[in-house]
Amino acid sequence: MPLLESQSGPSPPAVANSRSRRILFLDAYDSFTNNIVSLLKEALGDDVLVHVLHMDLKTLHADPSPDWTPEDFVARLPCFDAVVCGPGPGSPLCEADVGAFRLLWELPRDKAVPVLGICLGFQSLVAQFGGGIRKLRRGLHGMVRRIEHRDGDIFANVPEFRATLYHSLCADVGQDVISPERWETDMWLSPKGAPDLVPLAWTVEEYEDGAAEPERILMGVRHAKLPFWGVQYHPESICTDTAAHGVLKNWFSQALKWNESTGREMLPVDSEHIADSFAPSMIVERSIAAESRVATQKWWRDMQSGLAVSRSAPVYSCRRITLPDGVDAADVAEFLGVGGADSIMLDSSSTISGDPLARSSIIALEVDQALRFEYHVGDSWVTLRQPGTRDQEEVCQRIEIDSSDEHGAYDVWNVISEFWQQRKVAEEGGQEPAFKGGFMGFVTYEMGLSSLSPESISKNRGHHRPDLCFAWISKSLVLDHQAGVAYVQTLTPTPAESWIDDVVAKLQTSRAWQQPGYGSEEYKSIAAKRQPNEALLKSIQEPTGRLRFKTPKPAKYDDDVRQCQDAIAEGQSYELCLTAQTTMTRPRGNDVPRHLQQPAVTNGSSNGVSASSSSWPADEASRHGTPWQIYRTLRARQPAPFGSFIRLAGATILSSSPERFLAHDAQGLCSMRPMKGTVRKSEAVSTLAQAEKLLHIPKEEAENLMIVDLVRHDLYGVCGARRVTVPDLLKVEEYSSVFQMITVVNGQLPSYHNKNTSTSTSTKSVPNGLDVLAAALPPGSMTGAPKKRSCEILHTIEPTERSIYSGVVGFLDARGQGDWSVTIRTMFRWDDERAPPLEGEEETQPREVWRIGAGGAVTILSTPEGETEEMFTKLCGPLGVFKDAA
Known part of the structure; x- marks a missing residue:
């Protein structure tokens, strides 16, 4: 079944079911993770629970629960409405850099979970489904560029915006072989070598010296049949236009529609292992819980005399x-x-x-x-x-x-x-x-x-x-x-x-x-x-x-x-x-x-x-x-x-x-x-x-x-x-x-x-x-x-x-x-x-x-x-x- 094409603009992802929504965020040891988590709550609502787990299935330092096993990971996915595979250092072709990202892509269709890949997560999605990965002619870390899209899917009714890029690798889906005459139409078609990938957004990097042709860089993609989306840019950066937040709202709306239309099984939250990682109230609750345990620590006894x-x-x-x-x-x-x-x-x-x-x-x-x-x-x-x-x-x-x-x-x-x-x-x-x-x-x-x-x-x-x-x-x-x-x-x-x-x-x-x-x-x-x-x-x-x-x-x-x-x-x-x-x-x-x-x-x-x-x-x-x-x-x-x-x-x-x-x-x-x-x-x-x-x-x-x-x-x-x-x-x-x-x-x-x-x-x-x-x-x-x-x-x-x-x-x-x-x-x-x-x-x-x-x-x-x-x-x-x- 192909994905539903969204024709409406960004809207709150609320549905008739009043159950609180939950997102699993897989952190690839990046230094922007918490910014994305905050943005998800800002864009989707404070009541959306976002649980953060490292992509190698280790829990955060502040999380007292045990690290997850691959079996735990698969078993707990039904507790979440969707997953975000975050940015991070390294290569999408290196298993040690992407970890559990690949577990998501390899799930059978009846177990598929809606996913948004950002930067490294986006590249991992592309690499998994037939696209190539190559170096940019010049890295674009901290560069702000205009994102071109055609007002469809998760970009529906999102105004033109500029976004911050943090990458030196890029997706190769055959964009360089498309002639200038056919670029405006063929840029949106699935590439022959990766027919399951549908391009959603691009940017073109112009080089000032004129020594090189402009470089076409894929900025957004979706899977043609599965609930997987990805963006190369960083929506959370302070210099990314706020219009880009509409993409996150559209994505989550699409994710919930997928779950509803496929009858995806949703389990109650496992409160022992899943929490709202960076909700202010949870930070305080963890601090209170930690205080209750101090009497068991080595240092506590020595501090009493x-x-x-x-x-x-x-x-x-x-x-x-x-x-x-x-x-x-x-x-x-x-x-x-x-x-x-x-x-x-x-x-x-x-x-x-x-x-x-x-x-x-x-x-x-x-x-x-x-x-x-x-x-x-x-x-x-x-x-x-x-x-x-x-x-x-x-x-x-x-x-x-x-x-x-x-x-x-x-x-x-x-x-x-x-x-x-x-x-x-x-x-x-x-x-x-x-x-x-x-x-x-x-x-x-x-x-x-x-x-x-x-x-x-x-x-x-x-x-x-x-x-x-x-x-x-x-x-x-x-x-x-x-x-x-x-x-x-x-x-x-x-x-x-x-x-x-x-x-x-x-x-x-x-x-x-x-x-x-x-x-x-x-x-x-x-x-x-x-x-x-x-x-x-x-x-x-x-x-x-x-x-x-x-x-x-x-x-x-x-x-x-x-x-x-x-x-x-x-x-x-x-x-x-x-x-x-x-x-x-x-x-x-x-x-x-x-x-x-x-x-x-x-x-x-x-x-x-x-x-x-x-x-x-x-x-x-x-x-x-x-x-x-x-x-x-x-x-x-x-x-x-x-x-x-x-x-x-x-x-x-x-x-x-x-x-x-x-x-x-x-x-x-x-x-x-x-x-x-x-x-x-x-x-x-x-x-x-x-x-x-x-x-x-x-x-x-x-x-x-x-x-x-x-x-x-x-x-x-x-x-x-x-x-x-x-x-x-x-x-x-x-x-x-x-x-x-x-x-x-x-x-x-x-x-x-x-x-x-x-x-x-x-x-x-x-x-x-x-x-x-x-x-x-x-x-x-x-x-x-x-x-x-x-x-x-x-x-x-x-x-x-x-x-x-x-x-x-x-x-x-x-x-x-x-x-x-x-x-x-x-x-x-x-x-x-x-x-x-x-x-x-x-x-x-x-x-x-x-x-x-x-x-x-x-x-x-x-x-x-x-x-x-x-x-x-x-x-x-x-x-x-x-x-x-x-």
């Missing part, structure tokens, strides 16, 4: 004072004794130029006394460490976790969340500081990999450095630069009013307060001596002086770009964020900055306040720039909204990051700012308008768009369907040395209301910003898409760990508010990494090693030369600072 129960139920105390115009956070930090060992400052230094993102700087105090959580990927424990003091030895406690698989990485976040939940404080309303005390610290790139792609982390890493270190900060100062307010605050077992009074009194009489910006001039003079990039790169190749540099080899980076493009052309990835590391070595020296070499104003160890001096010490002949001096030069040369100075757990991080990864407030509003598309400031590109002309081109917009769609997927996975928006898309912003294209993606975490009691559950049961952070790592702007496969490819190309670089730095405060930046434009050092002394230089001690990572997004439109130039452009900012200040 020792350091894990210290500092519970803290009291928040604060004094709000006026912040004079022009006060520099670094000057204040120096006055407060920051800059030596164990320091944390999150620094909005670009506030000086009116940067709207540079709102607050946060200075942690008495970090050397702060309890911290440390975790090294692969360990079966989290370490709680209470540093020692003059009167007390260091105390450590191990929290045992399950490290048998990637679930162990999630246990780390559960441990941190449990500690935080017991120390939450309420919002007080009105104007409040960005941070009220709580966790501050860093996460490495490898920590993100540990749950996403654990096989991409070497078993023998050669070190035991923490991949996560969070310190619980109980004393801090927040400078709200835009409101002109400072907050001196504590989060302690009992109020600390006398400490606050002491700090406030000293701050208000300090030179940092009385003479704003006094300490910045000397660093500005160093920063102003910046060399042009070409001269800088040439100068560091000469092995003279104390410093030694090892930069990436341009030819090797060119080859790495080509390897990435080969993988993209084969359909393994849409975009790969390739990076390389530069190493710098120098003799070890005294890292105590000069302001800490002066007498303290009072007992600085008890209140964190010390004196500051603005003059260089007399023995500067040593020429050893301390980390603090290097950082002050960096922030003067490259002011940024998300800068940071961190010395914690053996790591030293000096960052001028312009990129926010994730911000979330206590009400569950989350915001991410993927940054892709860069142009260096120069005489030729000195204005925003000039930069917009260069960045608003297909290559640059595609780079950004791919990460935007990935970030939307990450947020939907925790926030739930229909709870993500994009208020700013492909916007160009100006920074000190570059122009960057950014997009803002917002998500709202779900809440839960108990209908029986008219009260909400405890917030402990509701997903929070920490859940979003854990789910979204590593940052998509540093991986590419699809994220999992891209990370696996990059692991084979990049020879070393990224470590601190490509991770995140930030805070989660006691209210549940957080802000995390991507660790780029950053220099970092590990205390235990050493290089041998230089031969013939009278050196006898090992040298310290510093690293800078830099890179960019490789797409099919990239050129090796262009990507290499972009990598060196990003590298030269922090590299020049190190050369001048170290």
Whole structure:
């Protein structure tokens, strides 16, 4: 029996039967899956249940039910009205890439289930029923094209629309042998080699250079006799016209008609194994269920004693004072004794130029006394460490976790969340500081990999450095630069009013307060001596002086770009964020900055306040720039909204990051700012308008768009369907040395209301910003898409760990508010990494090693030369600072 031809426009797929509708979504480990699930609910109705299962029949991490067997799969198909075979990396000809897709195509007719294939699912459908698969002449990842259809079948009454493409392979149904004269009619006919395939939509790719004939690309297809449809484009992309949603409505209407006309048997939902995967209510229900099981977890028992129960139920105390115009956070930090060992400052230094993102700087105090959580990927424990003091030895406690698989990485976040939940404080309303005390610290790139792609982390890493270190900060100062307010605050077992009074009194009489910006001039003079990039790169190749540099080899980076493009052309990835590391070595020296070499104003160890001096010490002949001096030069040369100075757990991080990864407030509003598309400031590109002309081109917009769609997927996975928006898309912003294209993606975490009691559950049961952070790592702007496969490819190309670089730095405060930046434009050092002394230089001690990572997004439109130039452009900012200040 041929399929019914739809002659009516998009309409709700409701039928007389009021039973809720169900769709099975087969995920091919793609990074856009959750976007499609949300779109299905938006287009078809929130009451449509969409259950997500990986195409290899593994259940989602959040799904506690067992993985399915092929027998389970076939037996449970009657529980679903239809199936969607989603997009993903790889080839439709590779069984490992499509998995259960083929089980659907091979079902006997009386068991056939309506299916929609998208991208890879579409290609699998074509390949199964006689069509060929070949490479496009040029991949079309992130490209937006007009979709041509003839207003029939699932395209009935759908206006013309443009859609985003993410593919480098395409269907070959003999379109190239059709003559131009017959194309307009024969394009809609079933090909001789695949008579069961009926073309429904096309696009034609024109090549600007005219060297090649236009390329005809099949965009939509249906099976002539079975309920199978497919589209090559991505209906869920933020840049696909909303008119395309009508195709989904038509498809589901056709699917229900098939079920009704064939009398297809439908079974009741198997609630033990089938659920509405990304409905906000289901996300909360899963969170509640997980909470009910925590008492059975290894880590839970350990969290009931020792350091894990210290500092519970803290009291928040604060004094709000006026912040004079022009006060520099670094000057204040120096006055407060920051800059030596164990320091944390999150620094909005670009506030000086009116940067709207540079709102607050946060200075942690008495970090050397702060309890911290440390975790090294692969360990079966989290370490709680209470540093020692003059009167007390260091105390450590191990929290045992399950490290048998990637679930162990999630246990780390559960441990941190449990500690935080017991120390939450309420919002007080009105104007409040960005941070009220709580966790501050860093996460490495490898920590993100540990749950996403654990096989991409070497078993023998050669070190035991923490991949996560969070310190619980109980004393801090927040400078709200835009409101002109400072907050001196504590989060302690009992109020600390006398400490606050002491700090406030000293701050208000300090030179940092009385003479704003006094300490910045000397660093500005160093920063102003910046060399042009070409001269800088040439100068560091000469092995003279104390410093030694090892930069990436341009030819090797060119080859790495080509390897990435080969993988993209084969359909393994849409975009790969390739990076390389530069190493710098120098003799070890005294890292105590000069302001800490002066007498303290009072007992600085008890209140964190010390004196500051603005003059260089007399023995500067040593020429050893301390980390603090290097950082002050960096922030003067490259002011940024998300800068940071961190010395914690053996790591030293000096960052001028312009990129926010994730911000979330206590009400569950989350915001991410993927940054892709860069142009260096120069005489030729000195204005925003000039930069917009260069960045608003297909290559640059595609780079950004791919990460935007990935970030939307990450947020939907925790926030739930229909709870993500994009208020700013492909916007160009100006920074000190570059122009960057950014997009803002917002998500709202779900809440839960108990209908029986008219009260909400405890917030402990509701997903929070920490859940979003854990789910979204590593940052998509540093991986590419699809994220999992891209990370696996990059692991084979990049020879070393990224470590601190490509991770995140930030805070989660006691209210549940957080802000995390991507660790780029950053220099970092590990205390235990050493290089041998230089031969013939009278050196006898090992040298310290510093690293800078830099890179960019490789797409099919990239050129090796262009990507290499972009990598060196990003590298030269922090590299020049190190050369001048170290």
